[in-house]
Amino acid sequence: MRILIVGGGTGGTVLANNLARRLAVEIRSHKVRLTMLTASDKHLYQPGLLYVAFGQMTPDQLYRDQAGLLESSVEFHVDPVVKFQLDQKQVVTKSGKTYEYDILIIATGSRIxxxxxxxxxxxxxxxxxxxxxxxxxxxxxxxxxxxxxxxxxxxxxxxxxxxxxxxxxxxxxxxxxxxxxxxxxxxxxxxxxxxxxxxxxxxxxxxxxxxxxxxxxxxxxxxxxxxxxxxxxxxxxxxxxxxxxxxxHRGMEEIENNKMGQAGWIPTHRHKLTMDGYDNVYVIGDATNIPVSKTGSAAHFEAEVVAENIESQIKTGSTVREYDGKVYCFIEGGFDRATYNAFDYVNLPVLKPPSKSIHWFKMAYNRMYWTTVRGLL
Amino acid sequence: MSEVKVVDARNTFCPGPLMELISNMKMASVGDTIELLSTDEGSGADVPEWVNKVGHEIISNEKIEGVWHIKVRKAK
Missing domain, CATH: 3.50.50.60 (FAD/NAD(P)-binding domain)
Structure with a gap:
């Protein structure tokens, strides 16, 4: 079983680490091969950009080496995909290599x-x-x-x-x-x-x-x-x-070039997170066209659902969960107070009164992100 | 005659149905019609207000079994 993740942002990285743990035995015994292809050897914590603009973080604090964030069992290559040949179950990268897959996850994000x-x-x-x-x-x-x-x-x-x-x-x-x-x-x-x-x-x-x-x-x-x-x-x-x-914003250029979705947004089932017409292709994060916030939070929760379903598919032959639209977002109310918004497809968001403690939790999360994306928190 | 594109924004809160409609209107061509599906109670009034202010055209606006079906034609 070849699992290929295209994109190494929040969604792709959470998914890779989650799958690497869930399928550790299968990967060790070479029954499963888990590969990630990205465009960069660096991982950027995008929510930190707002704090850079206001002098509260510096750019170097927003970066980590992508390879260092991944479980060692994930094969990682900095070689972005330029062609998606979904009917042949393969992609072609910038360097000219072809990667075949049984399950593909597209987590290519968006661009301004x-x-x-x-x-x-x-x-x-x-x-x-x-x-x-x-x-x-x-x-x-x-x-x-x-x-x-x-x-x-x-x-x-x-x-x-x-x-x-x-x-x-x-x-x-x-x-x-x-x-x-x-x-x-x-x-x-x-x-x-x-x-x-x-x-x-x-x-x-x-x-x-x-x-x-x-x-x-x-x-x-x-x-x-x-x-x-x-x-x-x-x-x-x-x-x-x-x-x-x-x-x-638009989805990534490669998605548009491959005619996989208008403006680069890939038509995606809002619960299954599969690409329309392809049961073996999942889409997570900003790249989808589903009507939820384009945030790292949505990408993270979607990645967890997809990881659980891929594990279940491999071990039992069927999927087990649906994405419920869950999103959780901090909202800064200034330099010393914050609130948050949490909701899904069914439950309306309820805003808590802003407080210093939520603000300081967000400031701490700006550092803790590196543990969540590794799948440790 | 262009086909009607359906934007299913039922049970979504952020960014919400009207923002989904605006984003899809940007991708549409002049003359295209988009049908927005929304369970947001405010959509019945908020969507026509935006459409009229920007200068597009409301084709129909009705609530069927708790879901707003609002058809909008891109006019410019």
Missing amino acids: VPDEVPGLKEGSENFYTVEGAVRLRKRLMEFEGGTIAMVVSLPHKCPVAPVEAMFMLHDFFKARGIRDKVRLRYHYPVNKVHATANVAVWAKPEFDKAGIEYETLFNLKEVDPEKQIVYSEEGTECKYDLLIAIPP
């Missing part, structure tokens, strides 16, 4: 595509790449006053990030003693300050209290970097001194 919005790349900063977060950190430290506008493109990973960033901006400039010189303006695509009702109910009065201005039903159309104006599809505009954007 700021070029989709005219002027966005030239006119805005973001915290969705290491380079972007470092640049934003410098811009924030140099900012002496004026309007900072936040705009949100769709779809994007980490749905609560724009709200968190606004609270952190408020606390950042309070700490610098120039909050009164900074106008914070938040723009959001739907008619509430957040698409998830309970987050909106909590965040709106908190925005009012912090003096954060907001405009809803603002769908990003284009940016004029020279005039420093951002325009909405709805016909409104905002003059800014610093524009922070949540850039639009």
Whole structure:
């Protein structure tokens, strides 16, 4: 039995380690072969980028060697897949090698595509790449006053990030003693300050209290970097001194090139996590088209379900669990308090009152991530 | 005549049905119709508000056995 994992982010790594433990005997006796193909020898802790932008973490803290995160029984190659030949049960990599499989797991994630919005790349900063977060950190430290506008493109990973960033901006400039010189303006695509009702109910009065201005039903159309104006599809505009954007996302280019899903999002069964039309191909994390948050948390819970099902398939001939839509997300409410959102397909999210203890747990989790992705926590 | 693409956002909370619709509208071509399925009580009003503000077109909006079926045509 050949199990091939394509992608070494949160989902792929949790899955590889989980499977390596569940199938340790089978791997040792060569009945199962577990292989991972990735595009990088480094693993990036993406939620840490927000903290880099605000000077609370440094880029080196966000990286580990991917090989060091994996159980030794996982065959690991830095050789990204360029062709998916699903009907032949094989993939072809950049180096030209062909890998055959019996079970394939696609965990290739997503990427930002700021070029989709005219002027966005030239006119805005973001915290969705290491380079972007470092640049934003410098811009924030140099900012002496004026309007900072936040705009949100769709779809994007980490749905609560724009709200968190606004609270952190408020606390950042309070700490610098120039909050009164900074106008914070938040723009959001739907008619509430957040698409998830309970987050909106909590965040709106908190925005009012912090003096954060907001405009809803603002769908990003284009940016004029020279005039420093951002325009909405709805016909409104905002003059800014610093524009922070949540850039639009797509699935990975290889997925689009192989025509496996529109905009790189792979059609996936929301409970089974199998790719439509292929019972032996699972998809986890951002790469799916299922309507749950694109977060490491969703990828992690999905990986656990897939690992359990692959083990069960091999040992009993049938699967045993379905993904229930479980997601758990911390939400920073500033520099010293946080809350969290936990929900699934059935249970509505219920927001706990923000507290210092949840904030400090999140800060600790930023380090503990390396144990969870190894499958130890 | 373009076929109707169904976006099944029943029992989803984050980012939620309207955000799923907006993301899918971005991928659609002018003239395409998307049918959103949602169990979010607010969708019956929130979706038309967004559609009208942006300038697309509501084809139909009805609740059948607890599920909103909202058809939207991309107009621009």
